[in-house]
Amino acid sequence: MNEKIRRPFGYEPLLDKESLGRKKRREDEKVNDIWGTLKRLWIFMRGERKLLYFIIFLVIITSILSITGPFLVGYVVDNYLIAGEFNGLFRILMILLFTYVFLSATQFAAAYLMVGLAQRTVFNLRARLFSHMQTLPVTFFDKLQHGELMSRMTNDIETISQTMNSSFIQFTTSVVTLIGTVSVMIYLSPLLTLMTLTIIPILIFGVTYVTRRTGPLYKMRQKRTGELNGYIEEIVSGQEIVKVFSQEQRAVDNFEERAKNLQHVTFWAFLYSGFIPKIMNMLNNISFTIVAGAGGLLAIYSDGVITIGTIVIFAEFARQFTRPLADLSNQFNQVLSALAGAERVFGIIDTEAEDDSGSAADKVIDGKIDFKNVSFSYEKDQMKPTIKDLSFSIAPGESVALIGATGAGKTTIMQLLSRFYEVDRGEVMVDGVNIKDYVRSNIRSQTAFVLQDPYLFEASIKENIRYGKLDATDEEVRAAAEAANAHDFIMQLESGYDTVLELDEGFISQGQKQLISIARALITDPAILLLDEATSSIDTVTELKIQEALERLMKDRTSIIIAHRLNTIKAVDRIFVLEHGEMLESGTERELIEKQGRYYDMINGN
Structure with a gap:
């Protein structure tokens, strides 16, 4: 159809390859009935x-x-x-x-x-x-x-x-x-x-x-x-x-x-x-x-x-x-x-909705995680998978840091755990049950995210914290904010917890936004915690507050942390070193240093 339109008028749009790719996908999706x-x-x-x-x-x-x-x-x-x-x-x-x-x-x-x-x-x-x-x-x-x-x-x-x-x-x-x-x-x-x-x-x-x-x-x-x-x-x-x-x-x-x-x-x-x-x-x-x-x-x-x-x-x-x-x-x-x-x-x-069926609808999760020979690609015809034959186990309440270069598969592991994507091969197990057998909402309601770039809605601070648990009382909101070290700066605002966050206004800092997002995670009382280096690009004082809040948040919870800076993962139980979607080595920091493998090279700047 494009040719029929362009040729009579001598018109040829100049589009880059990415735009042409998106345009081709839209052509494929077009309905003409x-x-x-x-x-x-x-x-x-x-x-x-x-x-x-x-x-x-x-x-x-x-x-x-x-x-x-x-x-x-x-x-x-x-x-x-x-x-x-x-x-x-x-x-x-x-x-x-x-x-x-x-x-x-x-x-x-x-x-x-x-x-x-x-x-x-x-x-x-x-x-x-x-x-x-x-x-x-x-x-x-x-x-x-x-x-x-x-x-x-x-x-x-x-x-x-x-x-x-x-x-x-x-x-x-x-x-x-x-x-x-x-x-x-x-x-x-x-x-x-x-x-x-x-x-x-x-x-x-x-x-x-x-x-x-x-x-x-x-x-x-x-x-x-x-x-x-x-x-x-x-x-x-x-x-x-x-x-x-x-x-x-x-x-x-x-x-x-x-x-x-x-x-x-x-x-x-x-x-x-x-x-x-x-x-x-x-x-x-x-x-x-x-x-x-x-x-x-x-x-x-x-x-x-x-x-x-x-x-x-x-x-x-x-x-x-x-x-x-x-x-x-x-x-x-x-x-x-x-x-x-x-x-x-x-x-x-007409696009098929996300399947939310499963035999485990109301199961209370302890937090045991197993990856068994998992392989995954974002594009199914991709020659080299993002995750390749990956296997590991995390015990309930254990904290694990994922480190590796960009493209190592750290974020993909979190997305597979959240069932944003389905594995191509292998199994992701939670408490010994295949994650596909869980109702998605059951898994996600017991999993909390704290991202590197927190997203807050244009609503009051109270409603942003309560977003993690809509029926939370004002006392629960305040307790979560206190545990996240956010209460003091919130009370200094003119309207306190009723202060409306306007996305185009910069009256709170990035670190303060992060503290609010930690409070939002705390109020859900999750079994599994997924952290994407929540302290990166934050000033030192705020970083200490965030680190203290995260330690409270991680206590007695299965925690997986994407680490961009190696000095932030000293307190984790184990470290997984990933490269090109594969596990290079794993163990405690002392074990990895004694092994003098890839982690040893990374902390020595090699």
């Missing part, structure tokens, strides 16, 4: 169908009234104005007035009800999408940019909302009006109707020519919008890195490149769709000319077969005949855009 998407939307609206039927009924009444108006005008011309008969004219004019007033009332009622129906449907769709995203595995979020996911949650669903709010009624009205208008025209004069319909071949050719091009362009526009949003989110999140490496101009250049990609596709999409009103205006004028010319000749020479009133009706119907066609064509692009968005949304909803 329009009728299937319409069916899914219909199924999704099952609770609103009765109201939708009533709205369609109102639309039919509206269309009938819009046809009745011109018919009555023609009747007045033939039977009252030309005949010079004014008896009963007032009555028929009042009927005509009532027709148009009732027409406005039904139009308003249908629009009012449709807005409510559309917003409820969009709310349910957005809630379904968001709730389903919470069930998806980490691997799903690894494959898509966060900005693109945001685009599906916001832009795509908003397009569906706009289409349902306005396009549905207009689309339905146009179809019913078109059918009714043609039916009445045939009833009044088959010959003049046949002459009027001669514009249909031109119409079909014009609309087909335009929509065959706008359909792919609108889909591509949705994708390019997602790409741009993804890049913006990426750059905003990594702004510090951009500035540290003075890559501001590169960021601007890449943004402009993606923005131009979007601008180019949007330009041609809107340009082509803009042809439709012009085609319709031309056909409207041609249709009126046919009615006026052919109708006038028939009225003069057909001996009463065509009356002046019939010509008046046909002149109005000729306009009503092309107007719904124009509306259908204009709304077709909006509908295509909404369906493209719905396809993308359903593409996420």
